[in-house]
Amino acid sequence: MTTPRPGSRAEQRQRTEARILDAASRVFVADGYERATIRAVAAAAEVDAGLVMHYFGSKQELYRRVIDAAPVPEVSGTPAEAAEQILTALADRLASPNVASLALLRSMLTNPEAATAASAGIARYEAQIAQAIPAADADLRAALISAITLGITVSRHLIKSGELATADPARVIGLLRPCVLSLAARPGD
Amino acid sequence: MTTPRPGSRAEQRQRTEARILDAASRVFVADGYERATIRAVAAAAEVDAGLVMHYFGSKQELYRRVIDAAPVPEVSGTPAEAAEQILTALADRLASPNVASLALLRSMLTNPEAATAASAGIARYEAQIAQAIPAADADLRAALISAITLGITVSRHLIKSGELATADPARVIGLLRPCVLSLAARPGD
DNA sequence: CGTTTGATTCTACGCGTGTTGACTGACGGC
DNA sequence: GCCGTCAGTCAACACGCGTAGAATCAAACG
The missing domain is CATH 1.10.10.60 (Homeodomain-like)
Structure with a gap:
């Protein structure tokens, strides 16, 4: 550089x-x-x-x-810490949309090559989350968390669904916290 | 007919x-x-x-x-009942993908006209959910639930993300139940 | 039977696209 | 001062698309 x-x-x-x-x-x-x-x-x-x-x-x-400019958030530590990192990263994305991430999200639903390229990034993200979850089904739980953040991001920035589009990020992650915690930190089977 | x-x-x-x-x-x-x-x-x-x-x-x-063939699931009753209906509808969509719904989801992220057409359906769905939630921020909670189900569906059927793509629907909704319940039935502010 | 209607195909037009290659003109080393 | 290099432009090609309209052929009907 x-x-x-x-x-x-x-x-x-x-x-x-x-x-x-x-x-x-x-x-x-x-x-x-x-x-x-x-x-x-x-x-x-x-x-x-x-x-x-x-x-x-x-x-x-x-x-x-x-x-290539789309960043992959870092996640590590105890389940509760990881959950908080996930929520913080989501809050950031809600407040100021990262154009690269959004381009990635939108395009991967249209362009096959984009989908495979993006899948790699998503898989890396899920792997990080899974590592912080002490449960037999950590992989599935991580995938669900990833899917949830994806849904929230898409709804807010791409679909611009009514209530979510304008909601205060702090309130959103406040409501979502028990949700993520139940997946990350709650005792599994 | x-x-x-x-x-x-x-x-x-x-x-x-x-x-x-x-x-x-x-x-x-x-x-x-x-x-x-x-x-x-x-x-x-x-x-x-x-x-x-x-x-x-x-x-x-x-x-x-x-x-036009995409159905809008019915949701009503107590918060707990509504949550169960939402989870059941999601399980159905996970098990046997409704092509119309998927076409709608995928296309609304690409085609502007499709987006507005689909937004109406989503708004109707969210309104139904909101009606079953006894909280001041029922609309936002409903929007979050809708966004979550959207994210799960997209991840499984369109992105086909690793773990979720093949997971047993029953396990998925089992993990998701506390999540949806916390949004639908938990006492708000 | 002849005529008409309608399902189905064939051919072609116009347009916007990604992409190419020739061109222009200013910068930089010799 | 000369000439190669390179940022930047211009015009055009080839292709695939949505779409239109004529042509074809069998079914319906008197």
């Missing part, structure tokens, strides 16, 4: 590439993979469509670069 | 139309609205693409006919 001296050609290149990447995130999350067009991304970045191809090679590759 | 005598032209028409509708459900749920093509639907129904247009007018209209 070298920072070329300002005004240089390399710096201009980085600047433009970042602008395209940013525009692509917004377009992908707004329209989904299929509806998103390279021309729309280019227009949003105030650049020619050919340049997007020149820099990123293909739409798929541009998309891959976008979702 | 008259049943014309067998072998007649009208009956043949109904038969073909139903075959197209069935094929369309499967194609829409498999590929989502955007990737699904009329040609693919026609091929799956072993029919010419022009015939699909002739019968349904447009792709949008065909899609509307498909999701």
Whole structure:
């Protein structure tokens, strides 16, 4: 990650590439993979469509670069601690939507390749959660927690379902806490 | 819904139309609205693409006919009863995926028109749930329950996330019961 | 029987898409 | 000062899509 001296050609290149990447995130999350067009991304970045191809090679590759920026939250510690970390991460996502994560969520339901790419990230997340759960069915419990956070995020930011779309994140995680705790910390079979 | 005598032209028409509708459900749920093509639907129904247009007018209209078949589960009674109904409905959806519902879920994340159409159904579902919850924040609680069932369904049938995809529905709702109960029946603020 | 209706297919148009390759012009090393 | 390199543009191609309309052929009906 070298920072070329300002005004240089390399710096201009980085600047433009970042602008395209940013525009692509917004377009992908707004329209989904299929509806998103390279021309729309280019227009949003105030650049020619050919340049997007020149820099990123293909739409798929541009998309891959976008979702590469999606972070996987860290989860560890006791079940109660893990639950709190999960809830905190969810609260963050409710407050300020991470465009990369959303693009990933929306597109993985449309684009097969996106789905496999995203599945890896989700699996990693679930594995982390499972490790913190001391139960025989930890894997299933982790998958349920992951599915629940996914549902909440999708409902709020993509479907924008009435009550959830505008609710205070603190109230949401307050209501969700017993829910997550029952899955993470409650004695299993 | 008259049943014309067998072998007649009208009956043949109904038969073909139903075959197209069935094929369309499967194609829409498999590929989502955007990737699904009329040609693919026609091929799956072993029919010419022009015939699909002739019968349904447009792709949008065909899609509307498909999701019109998506049922909205009934929810009523005491909070505990409502929770049980919600869990039962979810178990059904986990066991045998309703193609119309899935097509609706997948497509509403891709197609704007589908989203508004589906939002109405979801809102009706949430209203039913809210009515059974005796709490000041019943609407938010209902929205959360709806979001959770959505997340579980999407994870299992669309994302096919590892553990959830193959889990026994009974175990899933067993784990989810305290979760839904805490939202539906637990004393609020 | 002839005529008409309707189910079904065939062919083709127009458009938007991802992608390509030639082009332009400014920057940077020699 | 010269020339290669590279950011950025432009016009076009090939393809697949939704859709329209003519053509085909068998069933319905007098």
